[in-house]
Amino acid sequence: MGKINNVTEFVFWGLSQNLKVEKVCFMVFSFFSSVILLGNLLIMLTVYVGKLFKSPMYFFLNYLSFVDVCYSSVIAPKMIVDLLAKTKTISYDGCMLQLFAAHFLGCTEIFILTVMAYDRYVAICKPLHYMTIMDGERCNKMLLGTWLGGFLHSIIQVALVVQLPFCGPNEIDHYFCDIHPLLKLACADTYVIGVVVIANSGIITLVSFVILIISYIFILVYLRKQSAEGRHKALSTCGSHIAVVIIFFGPCTFMYMRPETTFSEDKMVALFYTIITPMLNPMIYTLRNAEVKNVMKKLGGRWIFWEAKGK
Structure with a gap:
């Protein structure tokens, strides 16, 4: 017997059914989306102009910002537009495409963060061999591995x-197409698939x-033997x-390391890794990084100079 599929589109419930709440959310998330775009583009511009990509740490930070x-572009624009829409629909094909892109880019980000932790471990615990271990060829291979891993997942x-x-029914109690809400709507026993999903994502x-x-346990153990100044620099x-x-x-652990169930809190939890983290990344990395701040100051100085020259 072939697959029966009467559903050509899905309807999102969105973040809230309250119109006033949705209007407030529209303004808040429109602002957040702008911050994500501008903040991450500024990081990429800073790395490029300052030629920081020669350093493995900034090489991976540049691609983290790109991801x-x-x-966020896969999820945020549709969610923001839907906040003002009476019916929040997405086609079946669009839903599958969003599912693919969200998991591809989300998983790639997980792998890039993991590689960045390894980079910090080598830089702090094996400083004399750092440039040998983290040479350009190895960094490129690691980056390729993050993309291939995300694609396969x-x-x-x-x-x-x-x-x-x-x-x-075709109503999804969420603001984007994710695996657990879709499994809940399927007209079939999804227990085995649910187990495979946990095995894969989890x-x-x-x-x-x-x-x-x-990586961080090794770093902390190593830093115990260092001077106070060395410890402070490494920990920053x-x-x-x-x-x-x-x-x-x-x-991510809350969402994907559990059986095939959905909770009312899922939408709020998902906001952390779909909106909040991409927004905070540029702030966290720039506020605690002197080298990035110095390049940004130079960029600002150049911009003022060109503005003055133009006038």
Whole structure:
């Protein structure tokens, strides 16, 4: 028997059914979306103009910002437009495309954060061999691995959902197409697929998080033997990364390291890794990084100079 699919589009419930709340959310998330775009583009411009991409840390930070811009663009614009719409619909194909892009870019971000933790471990614990271990060729291979890993993860997720029959209802209690809400709507037993989803998403999140924790344990143990000044300098570069990891991985673990169930809190939790983290990344990395701040000051000085010259 072939797959029965009567559903050609899905209807989102969105963040709220209250019109006043939705109008407030529209203004708030429009502002957040602008900050995400401008903040991450500023990081990329700073890395490029300051020629910081020669350093592995900034090489990966540049691509983290690029992924953040793409990731939020997959979810935020549609969510913001829907906040003012009476019916929030998305076509079946559009939903599958959004599912693919969200998991592809989200997983790539997880892998980039993991590689950045390894980079900090090598820089702090093996400083004399840092440029040998983290040479250009290895950085490129690691970056390629993050993209391929994200692509493979996402293809598996979409392949699991596409084979499912959807015969109605077609209402998703969410603001974008994600795996658990879609499994809930399927007209079939999704227990096995739910287990595979946990194995796929959950294991990636858990293994990456464990690698991150181990990296920082090694760093902290190593720093105990260093001078107070050396400890402070190393922790200032690691502190920003630890903050991002906690904000991003905490909600991801809650969402994907559990059986196939949905909770009313899911939408609020999802906001952390779809909107809040991409917005905070540029702030966290620039506020705690003297080198990036210096390049930004030079950029600001150049801009003022050209403005004055133009007048």
